[in-house]
Amino acid sequence: MSVTLRGIREEDLETIMNWRMDPEITRYMNTDPQLTLEGQKEWLAAIQGNPDVRYWMILVDGREAGVINLTGLTREDGVLGWAYYMGEKKLRSLKTALALEMSLYDYIFDTLHKEALVSDVFSLNRGVIQLHLLCGCQVVEEKKAHVCKNNVCYDVTFLHMTRERWQQAREGKKYEHVSFEEV
Numbered sequence: 001m002s003v004t005l006r007g008i009r010e011e012d013l014e015t016i017m018n019w020r021m022d023p024e025i026t027r028y029m030n031t032d033p034q035l036t037l038e039g040q041k042e043w044l045a046a047i048q049g050n051p052d053v054r055y056w057m058i059l060v061d062g063r064e065a066g067v068i069n070l071t072g073l074t075r076e077d078g079v080l081g082w083a084y085y086m087g088e089k090k091l092r093s094l095k096t097a098l099a100l101e102m103s104l105y106d107y108i109f110d111t112l113h114k115e116a117l118v119s120d121v122f123s124l125n126r127g128v129i130q131l132h133l134l135c136g137c138q139v140v141e142e143k144k145a146h147v148c149k150n151n152v153c154y155d156v157t158f159l160h161m162t163r164e165r166w167q168q169a170r171e172g173k174k175y176e177h178v179s180f181e182e183v
Helices: 010-021 037-048 094-111 126-135 163-169
Strands: 003-006 053-060 063-071 079-086 116-122 138-149 152-162
Touching: 003 094, 010 037, 010 063, 053 094, 063 094, 079 094, 094 116, 094 126, 094 163, 116 126, 126 138, 126 152, 152 163
Parallel strands: 079 116
Antiparallel strands: 003 053, 053 063, 063 079, 116 152, 138 152
């Protein structure tokens, strides 16, 4: 299995749109959008011109598998946010998830020289929370009924990774290195 990343292209937009509207994906996200291809083109133009965000297409063995992104790149305090999802169920694996997350930490702290990375996860998504904990993240807080959609409110768990914690946590961890090239 080989995991690589590349910038998002216009020809990816329909695939991304379909993933992003898939109930299996959106059940763990803050919104359940109804997207159009024209709207996706506007989104792509907006992210390509925004220095505060960076998005990559995740490829597993050369096949489009998901999307990963960073936010807050222009923040002066050096704290970034991130998120990702694997749209292709058959390409999901613990090995891929570990490679992506730990390589992202290398990129954030060793290449970008940022101070911390934060994320929020629906508390019912226990597998992803456990993945983050396995990689060395710490739970900061859990907010009850923090996101409401479709008349249902969800608890959200907030996690945090610092440069110092990652430098300690990565010792002894084995993972495939994924290159987060500039897009």
